[in-house]
Amino acid sequence: MIQLYIPLNFLGVLYREIKQSLTDLDRMFHLLETHREVADAPAAQALRVSEGCVRFEDVSFAYEAARPILKGLSFEIPAGKTVAVVGPSGAGKSTLARLLYRFYDVSGGRIAIDGQDIREVTQASLRQSIGIVPQDTVLFNDTVEYNIAYGRPGASRQEVEAAARAARIHDFIASTPKGYDTMVGERGLKLSGGEKQRVAIARTLLKNPPILIFDEATSALDSANERAIQAELKSAAQGKTALVIAHRLSTVVDAHRILVMEQGRIVEQGTHAELLALQGRYARMWLLQQSGGEAAIDAPAGRVA
Numbered sequence: 613m614i615q616l617y618i619p620l621n622f623l624g625v626l627y628r629e630i631k632q633s634l635t636d637l638d639r640m641f642h643l644l645e646t647h648r649e650v651a652d653a654p655a656a657q658a659l660r661v662s663e664g665c666v667r668f669e670d671v672s673f674a675y676e677a678a679r680p681i682l683k684g685l686s687f688e689i690p691a692g693k694t695v696a697v698v699g700p701s702g703a704g705k706s707t708l709a710r711l712l713y714r715f716y717d718v719s720g721g722r723i724a725i726d727g728q729d730i731r732e733v734t735q736a737s738l739r740q741s742i743g744i745v746p747q748d749t750v751l752f753n754d755t756v757e758y759n760i761a762y763g764r765p766g767a768s769r770q771e772v773e774a775a776a777r778a779a780r781i782h783d784f785i786a787s788t789p790k791g792y793d794t795m796v797g798e799r800g801l802k803l804s805g806g807e808k809q810r811v812a813i814a815r816t817l818l819k820n821p822p823i824l825i826f827d828e829a830t831s832a833l834d835s836a837n838e839r840a841i842q843a844e845l846k847s848a849a850q851g852k853t854a855l856v857i858a859h860r861l862s863t864v865v866d867a868h869r870i871l872v873m874e875q876g877r878i879v880e881q882g883t884h885a886e887l888l889a890l891q892g893r894y895a896r897m898w899l900l901q902q903s904g905g906e907a908a909i910d911a912p913a914g915r916v917a
C-alpha cells in the first residue's frame with residue numbers, strides 16, 4: 613500500500629503545483645494583455661506634476677467598438693481637490709479610474725494632467741505619480757512587507773509598519789507567526805477581500821503620490837474598519853488630487869464635487885448640498901440610502917431613478 617501511496621501523493625502534489633502555475637500564468641497573461649493595450653509614444657517624456665490638476669476632456673471610450681461605455685465626458689479635478697463619482701452599477705465609474713491610470717487609452721477626447729496628455733508621457737512616470745486602490749487588489753506571491761513596500765521600493769521596515777498601522781492591517785500582520793515576512797498571494801496566506809484592500813491602502817499611503825484614485829476603496833470592509841479607514845484616507849487625500857469612486861453616498865458628502873454618472877454620461881454634478889437642492893437623481897439616491905437602502909446606489913441603471 614505504501615508503495616502506491618507515495619507516488620499517488622506525489623501526483624497529488626504535482627497536480628496542485630501545475631494547477632497553481634496555470635492560475636498564475638492566467639493572471640500573468642491577463643496582466644500582459646492589460647499592458648498590451650497601451651504603449652509609450654516614441655518621444656514620450658516623463659510626466660511633470662506641478663499642481664496635480666486632472667482634466668477629462670470630451671472623453672469617450674469603448675472596451676468593444678460596438679458598445680460605447682463613456683460618451684463624451686468632461687470634468688476637472690482641480691489640484692488638491694477631491695472629486696467623487698457615484699451612480700448605478702455599470703455606469704462606467706471604474707472605467708474612469710482605469711483610463712486615468714492608463715490601463716486603456718481613450719477612444720476619443722483626452723485626459724490631461726497639468727496640461728500634459730497622458731498618452732504623451734511615459735507610463736512609468738504616470739504610474740509613479742498616481743496611487744490607486746482598486747476594487748480587486750491582486751497581491752504578489754511574496755511577503756507582506758514586499759507587497760506594501762512595492763509602493764515605495766527601499767522603504768524601511770518602520771515606514772512599512774507605519775503605513776500598515778494607518779491602513780489598520782498592522783495588528784493582523786503582527787498576529788501571524790512570521791509577521792511581515794509572511795508569504796501572501798496564491799501560494800501563501802490567503803487574505804480576505806478587506807485585508808487585501810487594506811494592504812493596497814497601506815501600499816498607497818507609503819507611496820504618497822500627488823494623485824490618488826480610490827475605487828470603492830472600502831467596499832470590502834466591515835463598517836468599523838470602514839469608518840476608521842475613511843478617516844485615514846481623508847487625511848491621506850488632504851492636499852492631493854483625488855478621484856473617489858464610491859458605493860456609499862455617506863463617504864462622498866465632503867467631496868469638493870460629486871459627479872453622478874448614468875450610462876456613460878454625467879447626469880448631475882455639484883456639491884452634496886447643491887445636489888440635494890436639485891432634488892434629482894442624487895437626492896433620490898440619498899433618500900433611499902438614508903432609509904436603509906444602502907444597496908440602492910449599486911442598482912443597475914434605471915432602477916434608482
Ligand code: ATP
Pocket residue numbers: 675676681699700701702703704705706707708910
Ligand atoms: P460598478 O459600480 O458595478 O463597479 P461601474 O460603474 O464601475 O460599475 P464599469 O466597471 O466602469 O462600471 O463598467 C462599465 C461597463 O463596461 C459595464 O457594462 C461593464 O460590463 C463594461 N466593462 C467593464 N470592463 C470591461 C472589459 N474589460 N471588457 C468589456 N466590457 C467591460
